[in-house]
Each structure stands twice: as structure tokens, then as C-alpha cells.
Amino acid sequence: MRLSARARNLTPSPTMAIDAKSKQMLADGVDVVNFSVGEPDFDTPESIKAAGIAAIQQGKTKYTPAAGTLELRKAICEKLARENGLQYTPDQIVVSNGGKQSLYNAYQVLLDPGEEVIIQAPYWVSYPEIVRLAGGVPVVVETDESTGFRMTADMIREKLTTRTRVINLNSPSNPTGAVLSRKELAEIAALAVERDLIIVTDEIYERLLYDGAEHVSIATFGEEVRKRTITVNGLSKAYSMTGWRIGYTASERIFAKAMGDLQSQSTSGPSSISQAAAVEALRGTQEPVEQMRQEFDRRRRHMMTRLNSLPGFSVKVAPEGAFYLFPNVSGLFGQTIAGRRITSSDDLAEVILERAHVAVVPGTGFGAPNYIRFSYATSMERIDEGLDRIARLLAEG
CATH class of the missing domain: 3.40.640.10 (Type I PLP-dependent aspartate aminotransferase-like (Major domain))
Structure with a gap:
């Protein structure tokens, strides 16, 4: 059986792949902090949901x-x-x-x-x-x-x-x-x-x-x-x-x-x-959008401070939009973490997921192999939990 050249050459989305892997780990009973997903953690505003329900009715x-x-x-x-x-x-x-x-x-x-x-x-x-x-x-x-x-x-x-x-x-x-x-x-x-x-x-x-x-x-x-x-x-x-x-x-x-x-x-x-x-x-009302934006901003500033405190992580440019941070992690290349020599952001993301149970996306899929993407579209409590786990992993060496 043969697939088309188009299908053979297609590269799956790394963000969706990592999100799927983390969800499978969750289904297997592993508590994973997911910083990989590109979607808000807030529920759809009530007025919008009501309009959808009304359309069905x-x-x-x-x-x-x-x-x-x-x-x-x-x-x-x-x-x-x-x-x-x-x-x-x-x-x-x-x-x-x-x-x-x-x-x-x-x-x-x-x-x-x-x-x-x-x-x-x-x-x-x-x-x-x-x-x-x-x-x-x-x-x-x-x-x-x-x-x-x-x-x-x-x-x-x-x-x-x-x-x-x-x-x-x-x-x-x-x-x-x-x-x-x-x-x-x-x-x-x-x-x-x-x-x-x-x-x-x-x-x-x-x-x-x-x-x-x-x-x-x-x-x-x-x-x-x-x-x-x-x-x-x-x-x-x-x-x-x-x-x-x-x-x-x-x-x-x-x-x-x-x-x-x-x-x-x-x-x-x-x-x-x-x-x-x-x-x-x-x-309809745009108030929920502004409320989400303000909370994202609070998380953005907090996560940026915490990431910059991690050895080998560097966020020099504060993001002005969206809900991601993109730290440079090349300072960790060549080091050994949890018994694994880190040569790329792919290596680092893999060991963070396997050993710290935190899902992040390596920068390779974004055309930036020295970086890792963190989404702050999750609660402040989960942000701290995930970064605490990474800090402990790095401290172990």
C-alpha cells in the first residue's frame, strides 16, 4: 500500500502531539502540568453558550x-x-x-x-x-x-x-x-x-x-x-x-x-x-474578554519572573501579546539532567515531561531550536506547581 507524496512528507503538529501525550499520561493516572496547549483554560462565556443552546432549541x-x-x-x-x-x-x-x-x-x-x-x-x-x-x-x-x-x-x-x-x-x-x-x-x-x-x-x-x-x-x-x-x-x-x-x-x-x-x-x-x-x-458584552486578558497578564508577569530564576532559562524579551513565553534554554545544552545529556530543546522537553511530568513544547517545531514554549493558559496554582517541579529536576542534576 502506498500513500501520496503529500501525505508522506507531512509533519504532524508537535504541539498537538505533545498535548495528546500529556493527556494520555493523565488518563494513565499521571498528574501532568500541561504548559503545551494553545487554548485558554477559561470556559466559554455564559452568554455565548446560551446563544448556542438557543440555536439548537x-x-x-x-x-x-x-x-x-x-x-x-x-x-x-x-x-x-x-x-x-x-x-x-x-x-x-x-x-x-x-x-x-x-x-x-x-x-x-x-x-x-x-x-x-x-x-x-x-x-x-x-x-x-x-x-x-x-x-x-x-x-x-x-x-x-x-x-x-x-x-x-x-x-x-x-x-x-x-x-x-x-x-x-x-x-x-x-x-x-x-x-x-x-x-x-x-x-x-x-x-x-x-x-x-x-x-x-x-x-x-x-x-x-x-x-x-x-x-x-x-x-x-x-x-x-x-x-x-x-x-x-x-x-x-x-x-x-x-x-x-x-x-x-x-x-x-x-x-x-x-x-x-x-x-x-x-x-x-x-x-x-x-x-x-x-x-x-x-x-454581545466584551467584558469577559477583558477579564481573561487581565488574568493572562498577571500570569505572564509571574511566569516570566519564575522562568528567569531557573538556571539555564532566559526570557530577555517580554511578550506583548498572546499567552506564551519562549525562554532560551541553550544554556542547558551539554549538561546532564536526570542522567541524560541535553543536546537540544527536544531532549530537554522530553526529560521534563518524563521526569517532572510537565508538558512543554520544544522550539524545533517553531523554527527556533534553542527555545521552549510555555503556555500560561492555566491557573496560577498549576503554573507554580509546574515550575516547582522543573526547579527540583534541575537541582537534581
Whole structure:
């Protein structure tokens, strides 16, 4: 039996793999502190859950248009105008089964085989694979603490070729929490116009900002920029709706129609119940979002202090968004921990899980092998418990 080359070359998501392993350990009776998962630990707000229940009771349980219900697409247009200063009509919105499918749709309709996509490293683990699945070639721009984990227009320019088609942006960033400034975005936008490039911007963490950071949608930098931008967003992070699976894109009609047509031949529209709940999320009270953001900020500051106190761990750049910390752990390479010589972040993550029963994600899958990602989307008590376990493990040598 033979699989396609596409399937043979596909790399599974390391974050999902580690989360699955930690959950299996939990099922086996092992108490694992899970810092690997990229989802809020808060429950979906009550008003949103009530809207989903009401949709079931009202019989809103049938197929919807492939691109999403008109009501939800209108609510997304209202949100984009209110919060981002972007003017779209419902026919420019495509609602999908999460932000990941929105990104998948975008690259499927944008890329021909061999065309290149500029991706900043550290990157979310799925960006390169989604590009490859569309026949594209990821071209990585390396960043680190010295650049504040920010990709600039000059750094992008050095990587451009005649095959470059798309600049992929993610601000706030997963895994670093870096937020691109207005000036940095304006320069990238000007470069895209100059070189006739498309911009795919993943803004899923836009509501989770700290230390006065400002989120700016790159599509606001003039009509020429807006026309060549596909803005990707969703409700998973801000509204703690990961399992509801609602993401969306806003773009020019030529892109929106192509993505809607693609979706009509693949998954069709998202759950009708989830879409009804999403309308309430966007139009209802935003107070729970702010409450979550404040608690994430409290955890962020606490975890950063504690990580910097661990030998061999270094967080030099405070994350300004999302809910991750990305310490450099290369100071531990070459050391022996629990009888194992550590040569990489993969080694370190494995020994931390096996011996301390704490799940973290090595930076290899993010294109940053000297780092490990910690999610602070868990309670303060579990944060302290997990870091206490790692401290004890390191002290053992």
C-alpha cells in the first residue's frame, strides 16, 4: 500500500502531539502540568453558550451557506469596522472551521507550485506545512532576542526572489508574543505594494495585548494594501471558543469567492450552532474578554519572573501579546539532567515531561531550536506547581 507524496512528507503538529501525550499520561493516572496547549483554560462565556443552546432549541441545525451565515458575516463586518478600521461587505467574508482552515483556504487559492512565502521564525508550527500542502515553498526570515523577535521590511527584502508570492504575518505572535509596531507594519505594507506581493496576516491574538502594546491591522495602510491583504482571525483565543471551531477571512472578492468555492467542495460551512454563538460573541458584552486578558497578564508577569530564576532559562524579551513565553534554554545544552545529556530543546522537553511530568513544547517545531514554549493558559496554582517541579529536576542534576 502506498500513500501520496503529500501525505508522506507531512509533519504532524508537535504541539498537538505533545498535548495528546500529556493527556494520555493523565488518563494513565499521571498528574501532568500541561504548559503545551494553545487554548485558554477559561470556559466559554455564559452568554455565548446560551446563544448556542438557543440555536439548537430554535432548530438552527441545518446546513448554512458554505461561506457562513449572512448574520455572522454581517457581525464580522461590524467588528472589523469597529475594532480595526476596516470596511468590508459580507460577500468579502468567509467563515471556516477555525483559523487554521482559514489559512489553509487562503494558501490553496493563492499559490501555484514552487511559489514562495516569506515566514518569520520563530513561527507557528503549521505555517510551513500549510504552505507546502499548497505546493508552495516556505522561505524563513530568522529573528531572535536581538531583533525583539520582529521581522522588518529590510529583513524581508533580503529574502525576496522572482518566485516570492506572499508575506505571511502573525502579530501578536505565537510563540513569542511579539507585536509589530505601526511603523514596522507600514514599511512591510509599502514593500508589498512595491513588489506586488500578497499579505496573509494572522491576527488571532489581537485582543490579548499587554504593557500598552497596540494592535494594528496591516490592511488599514491604504487601499492598495487592503486589496492585496487577506486578514485571518477567529474566535478561539479571545472568546475561549477553541472547540466551537470558528475562524474567518476578510479579503477582496476575488479571493473570498475562491476560498468560498474551495470550502464548498471540501468541508462546506462551519457548524450552524457555532455560528449562532459567534454572532453573540461579536455583538454581545466584551467584558469577559477583558477579564481573561487581565488574568493572562498577571500570569505572564509571574511566569516570566519564575522562568528567569531557573538556571539555564532566559526570557530577555517580554511578550506583548498572546499567552506564551519562549525562554532560551541553550544554556542547558551539554549538561546532564536526570542522567541524560541535553543536546537540544527536544531532549530537554522530553526529560521534563518524563521526569517532572510537565508538558512543554520544544522550539524545533517553531523554527527556533534553542527555545521552549510555555503556555500560561492555566491557573496560577498549576503554573507554580509546574515550575516547582522543573526547579527540583534541575537541582537534581
